[in-house]
């Protein structure tokens with residue numbers, strides 16, 4: 001049985017200076033991450049794994065951009081352009097590729113949530129205080 005510390009490592013045969021065959025155990029690098037839309041290699045992401053990744057800070061693991069680590073910068077720019085044109089009404093939804101729509105909806109989803117929460121907050125502000133005021137006003141009158 002291979003010792004546990006060597007299980008995840010790659011066996012490499014090399015010749016030592018004394019012309020002896022030596023087995024080296026090398027930790028393999030992971031494959032570079034690729035763009036989900038065009039498949040281009042993504043930059044700014046380390047090819048180390050596991051314990052080596054854990055040592056890095058958050059900003060060293062991926063760029064600080066929208067869809068960083070998922071899409072390449074050119075795909076992000078096309079998606080943002082399409083989203084703007086959709087909002088302006090210059091393009092119909094059917095004219096955009098289905099694979100792009102997923103990411104456009106991700107951007108839209110945030111704005112929808114914000115609107116929803118704003119509405120909820122406004123409702124709470126308008127509804128709750130009225131009830132409390134009525135209760136407070138009613139209570140002291142009875143006591144007096």
Ligand SMILES: [Zn+2]
Nearest residue numbers: 035038072075
């Ligand atoms: Zn891409």
